[in-house]
Amino acid sequence: MHEVALVESLLESVHEQLREAGIVGRVRRLDVIIGPLSGVVPEAFRFAFKVLSPESLGPGCELVIHTRPARCQCQSCGAVSEIAELTYVCPVCGSHDIRLEGGRELMLQSIEVDENDPCGDPPA
Ligand SMILES: [Zn+2]
Numbered sequence: 001m002h003e004v005a006l007v008e009s010l011l012e013s014v015h016e017q018l019r020e021a022g023i024v025g026r027v028r029r030l031d032v033i034i035g036p037l038s039g040v041v042p043e044a045f046r047f048a049f050k051v052l053s054p055e056s057l058g059p060g061c062e063l064v065i066h067t068r069p070a071r072c073q074c075q076s077c078g079a080v081s082e083i084a085e086l087t088y089v090c091p092v093c094g095s096h097d098i099r100l101e102g103g104r105e106l107m108l109q110s111i112e113v114d115e116n117d118p119c120g121d122p123p124a
Helices: 003-021 042-057
Strands: 028-035 062-067 070-074 080-082 096-100 107-114
Touching: 003 028, 003 042, 028 042, 042 062, 062 107
Parallel strands: 028 062
Antiparallel strands: 028 107, 070 080, 070 096
16 A cells, blocks of 8 residues: 555655644644545545644544546547546547546645644644
8 A cells, every 4th residue: 555655755745844844733634635647545545644644744634535537639530638546548439549638736835824723733
């Protein structure tokens, strides 16, 4: 389950970003974008987060996962289709001459911090 490693690096980058921004407080909510072609299983990611986040961020941090469709552009018929999973065939004409766009992202979209709650990281 490589989601564990992904969550670990996500949590690391959360701390890094807060440190860089000089924000101290309890992280209440994280918004993450997971593309359908990223190979990340959202449920496994959520599970790993549930296991790992209390120690890293404190209890009760909410994880919100957004998925974003990928697109495939067909080089034969020109159709642009939104796809929810990896495909090698144009859904319109069946051509194999397609180009995939996007969908591989695993991105931290936003961090919500309660700065009035001092049980986060002490300032470095
Ligand atoms: Zn096509």
